Amino acid sequence: MVYSVFYYATEAITRAFVGLILKIVEHMQRRRMVEEKRREEKRPAPSWGFFKVVNEAGIPEYTWIGRATNLMVSIPGLIRLPIRAHEARKPPTRLYFSFAEAASKDWFKEIEWLAEMAEKAGKR
Amino acid sequence: MLLEVVLEDDINCPRCKKLLPILRRICDELNIPFTIKLLGNRAVAAYAEDSASRTFSPEWIERWGLREHKRSLKKLAPILAYLKSIGAQTFPNIIIRWHDGIRTKEIVIRGYDDSDEGRARQFIANIYTLLKTLKRVVYRR
Numbered sequence: 001m002v003y004s005v006f007y008y009a010t011e012a013i014t015r016a017f018v019g020l021i022l023k024i025v026e027h028m029q030r031r032r033m034v035e036e037k038r039r040e041e042k043r044p045a046p047s048w049g050f051f052k053v054v055n056e057a058g059i060p061e062y063t064w065i066g067r068a069t070n071l072m073v074s075i076p077g078l079i080r081l082p083i084r085a086h087e088a089r090k091p092p093t094r095l096y097f098s099f100a101e102a103a104s105k106d107w108f109k110e111i112e113w114l115a116e117m118a119e120k121a122g123k124r
Numbered sequence: 125m126l127l128e129v130v131l132e133d134d135i136n137c138p139r140c141k142k143l144l145p146i147l148r149r150i151c152d153e154l155n156i157p158f159t160i161k162l163l164g165n166r167a168v169a170a171y172a173e174d175s176a177s178r179t180f181s182p183e184w185i186e187r188w189g190l191r192e193h194k195r196s197l198k199k200l201a202p203i204l205a206y207l208k209s210i211g212a213q214t215f216p217n218i219i220i221r222w223h224d225g226i227r228t229k230e231i232v233i234r235g236y237d238d239s240d241e242g243r244a245r246q247f248i249a250n251i252y253t254l255l256k257t258l259k260r261v262v263y264r265r
Binding site: 093094096103105111117 | 188227228229230231236247251253
């Protein structure tokens, strides 16, 4: 059996074509590469710095523990002490409005009315 | 300070962004101290136009509120109580604070809406008039 040049050429082209298709299929079917995630290392608990502690009286306070030095300083939490002499004679008057009220033309009338109400309630 | 304007603001608030330059310009023109207070992540936008939502405290509504406030309080009470418990604040708020010689007085305006141009203009005009009047009252000029 004698094969012609044309036959060999056709076979080579067909082989190349089929090989290409097979490679594409293989490429599509292969598993994707997955990179391993780096494990996050947990930070060690701080051994120095400010720590919030509740003391024996049940009041929260901050304690400073030194890094290089053997120093421990506790700072009591700040408490607002009510002093009668420092209190304002009358409490502040606060009037609340929404945007719709403030955008109306009768806003100033409403302010006056609310201020009057507040004055009356303050006198009681 | 006798008279001041505070804007309670949030970074991610588009309405605050629009309101800020207007207020700053008014305060610059009238020479009134103006400060911006940026709120934390517990802030709640005050876009609702319900009259009861202008204040978060049910006690306030019980004491000062109108009939309609009290009517809507029944519905809103649990929400208000929750917002109060987490210490939420609304934004944008304009706080106008002045001292009239006896006590400090404050006007708090909650929310801003620029979708209606006429309304927004009226709002700004109102604020300008109020600040101008207050300046005259406070500084006796």
